[in-house]
Amino acid sequence: MNYLPEGIDTSTLGILKTPKKKAFSFPVPDTSNIQKKPIDLIFPQRIHNMKSHVCTTCYELIKGFDDVVSQKEFLISGMCQKCQDDIFDEEHTQS
Ligand SMILES: [Zn+2]
Numbered sequence: 001m002n003y004l005p006e007g008i009d010t011s012t013l014g015i016l017k018t019p020k021k022k023a024f025s026f027p028v029p030d031t032s033n034i035q036k037k038p039i040d041l042i043f044p045q046r047i048h049n050m051k052s053h054v055c056t057t058c059y060e061l062i063k064g065f066d067d068v069v070s071q072k073e074f075l076i077s078g079m080c081q082k083c084q085d086d087i088f089d090e091e092h093t094q095s
Contacts, residue, residue, distance in 0.1 A: 024064030024081065028053050029071045039077070046078045055080035 031050045040046050046056050053062045056078035065071045065081050073084055 026065040026071055028062050050078045055083055057083045
């Protein structure tokens, strides 16, 4: 059985299904231009933590991220890779 288009095999699909584990190959992005946002009313330490590379929610030192999307998410929420993964996993199991 071979219904898949050329160039896409089951191992490619397997990568899409399994959680990405790239061991923080993307560095913590530049935080020097972080702007204040309404979320700072809820997390007043957000900007200070982000500039110190400390996670907003678990207070672990952030060493890097698994992809560009996680880097961008960090610049909004200040969350480390693990906390982001936990939240996205929850959203998956709820839907
Ligand atoms: Zn965290």
